[in-house]
Amino acid sequence: MLQDDESDDEDAMQDGQQIDILRYQDTLGEMQSGLHAAVQGGSEEIVWLLLLLASKLDYSQFPQEVFEAAKRFGVEREDQSGKEDIRTLRDAQGRTAEALAAELGGVWAGWPGTGRLGV
Template sequence: MVALCAACHKPLVVELVHEEDDDDMEMEGSSSAKTVPDDCQLTCGDHFHWQCLLDAYTVHECPNCSSELLTTSPSGVQQLLCTLNNEGGLQEDLDILPLLTEEAYLKTYPHERKCRAFLEFCREGDLQAIIGMIQDDDDEEEEEDVMEDEAGNKAEVDILRYQDPLGDMQSALHAAVTAGSREVAWLLLLLASNLDLQQFPAEVFQEAETLGIMRDDQTGKADIRSLRDSQGRSAEQIATEMGGVWTGWPGTGRLAI
């Protein structure tokens, strides 16, 4: 018997739609569909589409049979293992607990989704994606900077100063330092700190001017250098531990105040 998704009871595949070239579209239609696997099998034996699992998951139990899913790794860390078969191939004993935990958190605090995406780009050192988000954020209407969670509580969105409650309260500057990206660190310092502008390399200003992003009035805003993670560490302390590209930065005031 072919397994179906325990949530929607449909085959465990998903269609990928690819746009054809303009000439082909005129002759053969506007798109073509390709079917790929989309199967997340939990340790209890139930199968889900990945999105169906994200939509249904609320606690550490199977949304279908209520079996306990958490196990403990050899190192003593809790994990939630599955067998995932999708476009990327088959992955066995994959720990998806971090992903499910984040998705459950975002169901409660949906206004943080953009902030978390920004922080992930900082962790990856993806300067172009970071700049794109900052530019998009600047283009939005001012009233859109205040959003509501599921309980109707209003919350201001500040992607530059967001601290990750699921990741040791790290800020974007912590993330940039951990990623070893001086380019991202300089950008964050330019936009979210009071660091003396004379400390910035000329190319930082040139790039910012080309992109149309510069420092706003920082009155009443937290200096990103003052943010500490859950262990009380500044970005400078992490840079000191890492060394490498950060050699010469500690003690200059660039990463801590």
């Protein structure tokens, strides 16, 4: 018999467990975060969106297009106090998304060392 998945979510929330999907690290994917995956895939738009939603990167560092896209999607940055900055997450090889970007080069050539992907 099929059951509603929501009961599992409700149980987890009642137990005090919360999953921060923006900072989730894939245990089967070498502990990559969404930021790592976006860098690996060369997706600048997703990187900017993740930085807006899950980092403490200063607003002045974002292109105006990021705010326009966020507005279209109806998303905005929540208070990041007490939350881990997504730029500090490391994969199974100990790399931050910035270190991965430095290895990959290409679209990320100008990013490492700017503070966008690193703290």
